[in-house]
Amino acid sequence: MQNPLKLGFFIQPVHPPSRPYADVLREDREAVLLADRLGYREAFIGEHLVDSAETITSSLAFIASLADACPSITFGTGVLPLANYHPAMAAAQVAMVDHLVQGRFVLGVGPGVPGDAEAIGDLGSDRTRKTQEALDHMCRIWSEAPPYRIEGEFYRTTTERSLDRTIGVGVAVRPLQRPHPPIAITSIRADARGPHAAGVRGWTGISATYVGAYVVRAQIQSYLEGRRSAGLSVDASSWRVARSVFVADDEATARRYAHREDGAHGFYFHVMRTKLAKAGALGVMRDYPEQPDSELSTGQCIERLVIAGTPESVADQILAFRNEVGAFGTLLYTGHDWADPALARRSMELMANEVWPRIDRAVHGTIPRTDGTIYSD
Numbered sequence: 001m002q003n004p005l006k007l008g009f010f011i012q013p014v015h016p017p018s019r020p021y022a023d024v025l026r027e028d029r030e031a032v033l034l035a036d037r038l039g040y041r042e043a044f045i046g047e048h049l050v051d052s053a054e055t056i057t058s059s060l061a062f063i064a065s066l067a068d069a070c071p072s073i074t075f076g077t078g079v080l081p082l083a084n085y086h087p088a089m090a091a092a093q094v095a096m097v098d099h100l101v102q103g104r105f106v107l108g109v110g111p112g113v114p115g116d117a118e119a120i121g122d123l124g125s126d127r128t129r130k131t132q133e134a135l136d137h138m139c140r141i142w143s144e145a146p147p148y149r150i151e152g153e154f155y156r157t158t159t160e161r162s163l164d165r166t167i168g169v170g171v172a173v174r175p176l177q178r179p180h181p182p183i184a185i186t187s188i189r190a191d192a193r194g195p196h197a198a199g200v201r202g203w204t205g206i207s208a209t210y211v212g213a214y215v216v217r218a219q220i221q222s223y224l225e226g227r228r229s230a231g232l233s234v235d236a237s238s239w240r241v242a243r244s245v246f247v248a249d250d251e252a253t254a255r256r257y258a259h260r261e262d263g264a265h266g267f268y269f270h271v272m273r274t275k276l277a278k279a280g281a282l283g284v285m286r287d288y289p290e291q292p293d294s295e296l297s298t299g300q301c302i303e304r305l306v307i308a309g310t311p312e313s314v315a316d317q318i319l320a321f322r323n324e325v326g327a328f329g330t331l332l333y334t335g336h337d338w339a340d341p342a343l344a345r346r347s348m349e350l351m352a353n354e355v356w357p358r359i360d361r362a363v364h365g366t367i368p369r370t371d372g373t374i375y376s377d
Contacts, residue, residue, distance in 0.1 A: 008042035044078030081112025087137035199226020311354035
């Protein structure tokens with residue numbers, strides 16, 4: 001019997017910049033509310049400062065706005081770009097949100113994107129090292145007694161001069177989860193060090209929506225090797241994989257909606273392909289290392305990287321993908337622009353109510369695939 005597979009939700013989000021900002025924020029909130037009602041286990045929220053397509057500028061503020069409206073789902077930052085923050089600021093805001101959502105929170109962290117770095121005058125720094133230092137400082141703030149005396153290469157945190165315990169000044173609030181919320185990293189490269197480091201430290205991780213199968217497989221293996229080297233269980237149940245999925249009541253509708261280059265999925269992959277190409281990272285979209293660039297057009301990326309079809313077909317595709325890349329714990333359904341709101345909602349409903357029960361039965365016993373193959377334990 002395979003390990004159980006959980007269903008979660010993820011939005012960067014990516015919307016056409018021409019849409020009114022208030023409308024896309026309402027739509028993104030509605031998508032998370034729907035995910036909570038349908039029983040999705042987690043919702044990870046992206047964050048960008050200067051991007052009129054990826055328009056959530058504070059993942060923590062967005063999560064806080066949903067705290068009372070979503071009683072069940074676990075929230076995550078996907079990711080909080082720590083290099084954009086002072087550790088004391090990030091530690092305080094994360095602690096508050098962890099309390100607002102009653103401990104249903106995962107701290108996803110990363111260095112952020114070049115555009116945001118340029119906007120805040122930080123384009124030339126080593127943002128990976130800044131992120132590592134910021135996270136270490138945050139963990140110390142949450143664990144050490146004040147006054148804080150934390151010095152690093154990039155940051156300095158102290159409350160020595162202002163400390164007054166009798167009235168609370170200079171004393172940081174701490175998260176509800178102790179010693180801190182679960183920590184997750186995101187990864188897009190096959191040879192990235194992040195998954196191994198996450199495994200060593202007992203953290204979790206997320207494979208990005210737009211990366212190819214060989215990248216996901218390499219990340220899961222690196223994560224497991226990290227856990228093994230640290231003497232932890234060699235178990236990938238904490239690893240998450242984000243995928244673009246669209247489910248419809250019939251195959252024709254699914255393909256017509258999901259595979260159009262001028263549709264929501266097409267726009268998403270055009271945006272991500274353009275950004276990756278500018279960063280010299282287009283190769284992460286390959287399904288195998290030697291795959292030629294001629295097979296990485298937007299249309300071909302949609303065909304390869306979007307899982308679309310009827311509930312039966314989508315379930316089969318997800319199970320086949322998991323067999324290809326290796327076991328992982330949670331599939332994050334990536335939310336896209338609701339080009340057709342009724343079909344977008346229906347896809348999320350079918351995913352939860354028809355696709356997932358079939359997957360759950362498959363990983364716990366036997367169930368026939370539509371092509372006649374039997375999945376079994």
